[in-house]
Amino acid sequence: MVIGICKEPEGENRVSCLPDVVKQLVQLKQEVWIESGAGERAYASDADYKAVGAHVADQKEVWLHADMLCRMHFPESDELLAQAREKTIWVGMYQPLYHAAEIQKMASRGMTVCSLDAIPRTTRAQSMDVLSSQANIAGYKAVILAAAHYPHYFPMLMTAAGSIQPAKVLVLGAGVAGLQAIATARRLGAVVEAFDTRPAVKEEVMSLGAKFIEVEGAADPSAAGGYAVEQSADYQRRQKEKIAATIAKADIVITTAQIPGKRAPLLVTREMVESMRAGSVIVDLAASTGGNTELTRNGETIVHHGVTIIGNSNLPSTVPADASKLYGRNLLHFLQLLIGKDGRLQFNFEDDIVSAACVVYEGKIRDARILQTVQQA
Template identity: 65%
Template sequence: MILGVLKEKLNENRVSLVPEVVKQLAQLKVNVWVEAGAGKQAWYTDEAYLEAGATIQSREKILQEADILLSIHQPDKPEWEQVTAGKTWIGVYQPLYKAALMQDLAAKNFTVFSLDSIPRTTRAQSMDVLSSQANIAGYKAVLLAANTYSRYFPMFMTAAGSIPPAKVLILGAGVAGLQAIATARRLGAVVEVFDTRPAVKEEVLSLGAKFVEVEGAADASKAGGYAVEQTSEYKQQQEAKITQAIAKADIVITTAQIPGKPAPILVTTGMLEAMKPGSVIIDLAAATGGNTSQTKNNTSVVYNNVTIVGNSELPSSMPADASKVYAKNVYNFLQLLIDKTGQFTLNFEDDIVKGACITHGGQVTNERVLQSLGVTA
């Protein structure tokens, strides 16, 4: 079996496999082909891949001859249309947002595994790309905020007077939010956190932050770590609480997303107008519309003297470590698909394999994607 690693598109610095993992795959009797320069932006050289046992090949040869194709983002249509039917693709393809594309890939008889659809269970933690990449995003969000903000994060007592610590408000205490709390606290900020899930309160407090509570949240225990739709009454209470907290905040980091739907607007135009001049918002949900009314994806805008940075690709700004943990996630998933002889095998009795599989046998197979297409499984 040949496993092909493709170089990512422009503006994506990560790579699907790193040399360390190539060595592990060689022990599973897998032939790994890596596109020339695929790891360059993540500081993994072609020489390092060769030493690990990979073969450096052209993109064209990999696309035509590899059995499994690894690409974090799906290639452009003119390219995948030229690929032989029946190939297997593994990456992070956002199938709930790109359901029509999944239908096109199914029509090509591709088997598509999207790692962002892996069930977020205890057994699947070692394959959870959303968590591994969100951890990096939360860390980088705080560093980006500190770099953008025009004042100190920690409190300083100087001969010239005292400087108060920055007040950071984090909306969403998932993996990214919790890492953002820890990083902001290390930098000396005072941190408040809002989340619709009361169960995260203990974690928030353990990191030294204050938890902003709103009563009556809908149960999110079965939402895989994501936010869920809330009642209109709850949303009114939520808005009132956030309005109070955001008016005092210097930095706001937003992380809330709902699978298959636009990100919820947590920061309204009215809230933005009540914020302090010079405040900074880092919106990690920008790719799905953003958590503020003024967010623009991959762009920084200034609204009413508040800088809003829309960036959902922060892991790509730390490509070496982001690629390392992503590659380990991929390796752990591949072990479910590769038998002792190094051959590709599918076991749809495995809940992880079934959950991650989006298309197979010419059909869209994932229940959630079918629902988004309005099709009953």
């Protein structure tokens, strides 16, 4: 099988595979073609790929020869998609529940689509969990970004000129990104509070040195795969009151809450933002699905009432070397489920990981939720 590693669109600095992963794919009897320049933004040169046995070619050649194309993002246009052969296998992070139209286009050409962000977040699938590996980076970088925009110190400082009080950080959502944000903010010396609808994460939050803000009566999130779930109107009212009281005292807010296939929950209203002190910073990691704040604009940084609001769901791209390394290892472990000992590809849909990730197989949409969205369009 020929595996093509594509160059990502402008604005994306990661690459699906760095040379160390390509070397292992070659050892698995795969022929690997690299689009020239694909790894440059992640500090991997064409020469590095050639040294481990890959073929380097231009985009047209790679797309024409590849049986499988590894590309994190969808092709940006129908014209670009048409350059790939029909029945090509695509592997990436496609957020299929949000992009049913793009999925339908690929299905109409008999293609197979494996979306790694659809892999179940189970113990067995941990080594393939791209959501966790990339969210970890996002949580870290969110705090670094906030610190860069915040006009004060993060830690408490006592100097001859007087004392500086530590920054107060509020993290909304204590999943992988939220926990990393807590840990990073604490390392920088901030006082941290965290909110989550899942009481089970209280111990983890407190173990990192943060205070856990709890609102009783949350809906059971056990079947949501680590995501938030929709809450009752009464719970949302009490949640809003609690967050409003806390956010008015916060200097930095990191928001991370998302619900699969739906708009991100609205946690921070305009009024809450306007209650914050001038110079405060909000980093919204849920920007691509609507954002957790009423004022978030995806891919933009705005200032409202003296508060800087950064809408960025692609922070892992700003740490491209390590983000690519971790993503590539996730990808490799997934491909090992598909590649037999003879090097041939096989889709075993009795495997829950393969079944969940493969949202389209040879032109047939397998995920009922995507199919329903397509039929309703």
